Amino acid sequence: MTLDIASISKSYEGTPVLRDVSLTIADGEFVALLGPSGSGKTTLLNVISGLVTPDEGRLTLDGTDITATPAGERRFGMVFQSYALFRHMTVAQNVAFGLRVRTGRDRTSRKSRDARVEELLALIEMESFGDRYPAQLSGGQQQRVAMARALAIDPRLLLLDEPFSALDAQVRQSLRGSVRELQQRVGIASILVTHDQAEAFAVADRVVLMRDGRIEQVGTASDLRERPTTDFVRDFLAS
Amino acid sequence: MTRRILIGLAVLFAALVIVLPVAAIVSRAFADGAGAWWAAVSEPETLQAVRLTVITALIVLPLNIVFGLCAAWAIARFRFPGRRALLILIEIPFAVSPIIAGLCFLLVYGAYGPIGGALQPWGVQLMFNLTGIVLVSLFVTCPFVVREVLPVLSVTGEDEEKAALTLGASGWQIFRFVTFPNITWAMVYGAILATARAIGEFGAVAVVSGAIRGQTMTLPLQIELLYNDYNTTGAFAAATLLTALALVTLVLRGLIAAIHPARGATP
Numbered sequence: 001m002t003l004d005i006a007s008i009s010k011s012y013e014g015t016p017v018l019r020d021v022s023l024t025i026a027d028g029e030f031v032a033l034l035g036p037s038g039s040g041k042t043t044l045l046n047v048i049s050g051l052v053t054p055d056e057g058r059l060t061l062d063g064t065d066i067t068a069t070p071a072g073e074r075r076f077g078m079v080f081q082s083y084a085l086f087r088h089m090t091v092a093q094n095v096a097f098g099l100r101v102r103t104g105r106d107r108t109s110r111k112s113r114d115a116r117v118e119e120l121l122a123l124i125e126m127e128s129f130g131d132r133y134p135a136q137l138s139g140g141q142q143q144r145v146a147m148a149r150a151l152a153i154d155p156r157l158l159l160l161d162e163p164f165s166a167l168d169a170q171v172r173q174s175l176r177g178s179v180r181e182l183q184q185r186v187g188i189a190s191i192l193v194t195h196d197q198a199e200a201f202a203v204a205d206r207v208v209l210m211r212d213g214r215i216e217q218v219g220t221a222s223d224l225r226e227r228p229t230t231d232f233v234r235d236f237l238a239s
Numbered sequence: 240m241t242r243r244i245l246i247g248l249a250v251l252f253a254a255l256v257i258v259l260p261v262a263a264i265v266s267r268a269f270a271d272g273a274g275a276w277w278a279a280v281s282e283p284e285t286l287q288a289v290r291l292t293v294i295t296a297l298i299v300l301p302l303n304i305v306f307g308l309c310a311a312w313a314i315a316r317f318r319f320p321g322r323r324a325l326l327i328l329i330e331i332p333f334a335v336s337p338i339i340a341g342l343c344f345l346l347v348y349g350a351y352g353p354i355g356g357a358l359q360p361w362g363v364q365l366m367f368n369l370t371g372i373v374l375v376s377l378f379v380t381c382p383f384v385v386r387e388v389l390p391v392l393s394v395t396g397e398d399e400e401k402a403a404l405t406l407g408a409s410g411w412q413i414f415r416f417v418t419f420p421n422i423t424w425a426m427v428y429g430a431i432l433a434t435a436r437a438i439g440e441f442g443a444v445a446v447v448s449g450a451i452r453g454q455t456m457t458l459p460l461q462i463e464l465l466y467n468d469y470n471t472t473g474a475f476a477a478a479t480l481l482t483a484l485a486l487v488t489l490v491l492r493g494l495i496a497a498i499h500p501a502r503g504a505t506p
Contacts, residue, residue, distance in 0.1 A: 049405055071404050078405040084398035088420045098406035101416070153406055 001027055001062055001156045001189050008047055008057030010040075017043045018054070019213040025157075025189055030180065032192045032204035036236070040213040041193045042161060048191065049159050050074050061156065074157075077150030077188075081162040083142045085134040091145050092117050092130035098153035120148040123182065140171040147179065151186060158183065158190040164199060176202050197237060209233055264482055268475035279476035284453045288461035289480060294369070295457065296437045299376045303433050304426060306377075307384025312418070314385075315392040316400075329386075332379050341446025344375050367449030372457060375443040380433040387429030388422050396421045427495055435488040439481065458484075 003025040010018040018040045025031050033041035046052035048059065050071030059067045066074060085094050093100075095117045099108045108116075121127045124144040134142055143163055150158060163179070164172040180203045183190050194200050200207045201221040209216045209224065217224060217233050228234040269276050279285065313319070314326060332340065348355040348365040355365050365371055396418055403413045441459040448455040456464065458481045465474035 051401055051404070072407045072409070074405075075407070076405060078402065080398050080402055082398050084402040086399055086403075086417055097403065097408070097416070101403075101406065101408040101412045103409075149402075149406070 004060040032200035034200040035210035039210040076157045077155030078159045083146040160192040279473040292458040311388040337442030341443035371447035383433035384429035387425040391425040
């Protein structure tokens with residue numbers, strides 16, 4: 001799946017938050033959107049997910065224009081900063097949710113759902129936690145459940161909004177590795193939003209550095225570190 | 240010492256203001272014996288008043304819940320022009336005296352009002368019947384569900400709803416599976432308070448009911464009527480029924496508070 005972001009702009013009440021942003025994400029690639037708060041990285045992720053409609057520009061997925069496609073029909077898995085787990089559902093029910101709400105031709109049988117849930121719980125190494133409720137899990141476990149729930153719908157793209165920010169440093173480090181490993185195993189193109197450059201460089205193939213609603217520079221860790229194109233890039237990475 | 244004085248004051252106050260009057264109702268109602276109470280309670284006019292009161296509550300309740308959920312969802316989730324005005328409007332029934340509310344309804348929906356007058360030629364009468372009683376009851380009770388549900392909705396669930404949306408759920412599925420389970424208890428709580436209020440409403444209903452004996456008398460109106468007729472036993476017997484209805488709602492309220500699952504814990 002190749003996602004093409006072309007000239008996206010978005011303003012809130014006259015204040016531009018995204019200005020003419022263009023970017024291409026290749027199949028299976030892991031891209032990090034890095035930048036200080038207010039740089040527009042979360043808005044860009046929300047535009048990609050379909051939760052926010054851009055004022056201008058186009059989103060194309062494998063040649064199909066999806067700019068006007070509603071969020072629910074894009075089949076993009078999203079992991080929220082707060083995890084946003086359904087608190088009154090068990091872990092298994094949370095993971096199965098995206099399959100359970102399918103109707104008509106896409107309807108799934110209970111048996112196939114259960115099998116899929118088991119498979120995903122095994123993937124995040126939480127097989128025995130299916131009957132627990134989110135409140136009974138640690139932050140790291142909740143984060144993994146949120147990953148499994150997003151992966152359950154066989155997403156065409158995985159979107160991660162600051163998924164590690166609510167965790168303590170130690171858990172964050174180990175989860176970073178496992179998220180990257182999970183992404184490689186599933187082989188799905190992913191976009192991570194973060195303000196932490198160590199995190200961005202540890203996980204992503206390419207890093208997109210943003211500032212004031214614009215893309216400042218795109219490149220690998222060594223591109224950005226060794227050949228910064230602007231003073232802002234150099235200063236931001238030095239901080 | 241201070242503690243004892245405070246507790247003593249609270250108990251004394253509760254006894255004087257709450258327990259004694261309620262006890263008086265019961266003792267007066269049974270002053271002439273249980274037989275007299277039963278005779279008074281089974282008077283056709285009193286039974287009719289009970290029926291009208293219950294019917295009104297049963298009509299008002301679902302309308303209240305639907306309106307309350309819609310208004311609370313709109314206010315909590317959307318930014319639209321008139322949102323703040325709607326928030327204030329919903330509070331008006333709390334602030335306005337019920338009797339004034341009744342008069343307003345009479346002015347608008349009565350035979351000489353703009354809406355009532357327009358419907359008159361078609362033989363539709365809105366006031367002095369069940370419709371009028373239901374309309375004013377809706378007015379006085381409409382804030383309850385909104386006020387209970389809105390704070391819960393404001394602090395929970397927006398991210399959960401977005402997550403459900405990205406997972407492909409439809410608007411109805413999001414409400415049914417994600418939003419509603421979070422607000423069920425608040426909604427039930429508000430509905431019980433609204434019902435208690437609808438059953439006991441006097442002022443507003445008195446204006447629009449027309450007080451037709453045996454037809455448009457709700458239980459509170461019937462009690463006043465009996466009392467003014469010097470039928471003390473009848474009045475207090477009917478009052479015990481109203482008190483019993485109120486106590487049922489209070490017991491329900493207490494039960495719900497007791498089994499209300501703590502937020503974030505397992506159900």
